[in-house]
Amino acid sequence: LPIAADGQTPVRVLTIAGSDSGGGAGIQADMRSFALMGVHACVAVTAVTVQNSLGVSGYQEITPQIVSDQIRAVVGDIGIGAAKTGMLASSAIIEAVVTTCTESGIGGAGPIPLVVDPVCASMHGDPLLAEDALDDLRTRLFPLATVVTPNLDEVRLITGIDVVDAQSQRAAARALHALGARWALVKGGHLRSRDHSPDLLFDGAEYLEVDHERIDTPHDHGAGDTLAAGLTAALAHGYSVPDAFRFAKAWVTRSLTAAYPLGGGHGPVNPLW
Numbered sequence: 077l078p079i080a081a082d083g084q085t086p087v088r089v090l091t092i093a094g095s096d097s098g099g100g101a102g103i104q105a106d107m108r109s110f111a112l113m114g115v116h117a118c119v120a121v122t123a124v125t126v127q128n129s130l131g132v133s134g135y136q137e138i139t140p141q142i143v144s145d146q147i148r149a150v151v152g153d154i155g156i157g158a159a160k161t162g163m164l165a166s167s168a169i170i171e172a173v174v175t176t177c178t179e180s181g182i183g184g185a186g187p188i189p190l191v192v193d194p195v196c197a198s199m200h201g202d203p204l205l206a207e208d209a210l211d212d213l214r215t216r217l218f219p220l221a222t223v224v225t226p227n228l229d230e231v232r233l234i235t236g237i238d239v240v241d242a243q244s245q246r247a248a249a250r251a252l253h254a255l256g257a258r259w260a261l262v263k264g265g266h267l268r269s270r271d272h273s274p275d276l277l278f279d280g281a282e283y284l285e286v287d288h289e290r291i292d293t294p295h296d297h298g299a300g301d302t303l304a305a306g307l308t309a310a311l312a313h314g315y316s317v318p319d320a321f322r323f324a325k326a327w328v329t330r331s332l333t334a335a336y337p338l339g340g341g342h343g344p345v346n347p348l349w
């Protein structure tokens with residue numbers, strides 16, 4: 077990747093996401109990937125979670141106005157090559173993000189690609205999005221997305237499709253694409269067997285599957301964020317969506333290989349070159 081030379085302004089990205097006090101997921105995971113990938117990370121904080129390796133015990137939302145103001149402040153001055161959304165918490169924050177991204181040329185027909193990681197809950201099942209905000213995610217945010225990156229739980233919530241095999245994974249990709257995302261990335265997790273993790277990308281015409289060995293570790297906190305952050309940084313570096321997908325899949329697999337234990341629960345993935 078083209079890392080900026082000393083004294084030069086590097087490629088910039090924006091993450092619109094929540095903070096994880098345990099340092100494993102959310103903004104903190106994004107920043108680790110972005111730093112390693114040679115991009116400068118701007119941040120619009122949406123919520124502050126109270127979280128450790130055992131789960132999320134609460135969170136405080138940031139006001140929609142301040143979320144919008146953070147986006148405007150960095151886009152107008154610093155300029156960004158790609159953006160990513162993670163935890164958005166509520167309908168009001170989704171609406172603020174959609175309005176501000178649209179006016180800033182982020183996602184949709186704008187020049188700045190937008191990766192939407194539709195975060196609904198933590199791996200422990202703690203909610204990170206209000207139940208009544210699912211519809212806004214589908215109808216307001218998805219049409220702006222260059223790529224959406226749901227895991228299988230999020231696919232079920234968003235499309236109602238239970239992905240159990242390659243056929244239902246393709247059906248889910250079509251359903252997500254029909255909601256307006258330019259590309260749908262359906263992460264396979266341990267869909268096929270204990271040894272494989274097939275992820276599927278669909279642009280409305282062709283399917284691209286990338287299958288890596290499945291890394292069996294309890295320390296996978298922040299894996300979804302790390303994949304989406306890798307994708308976002310690669311897009312900012314000028315990669316096409318399929319190439320950014322191939323890169324991000326390898327990135328998260330390596331990060332899982334290097335994951336480490338932390339506290340009494342699930343440790344974080346550890347992005348490394």
Ligand code: PLP
Nearest residue numbers: 094101102163195198199297298
């Ligand atoms: N906390 C925050 C702020 C997040 O953004 C996310 C996921 O995006 C999580 C927690 C959940 O991460 P995990 O599913 O790895 O527990």
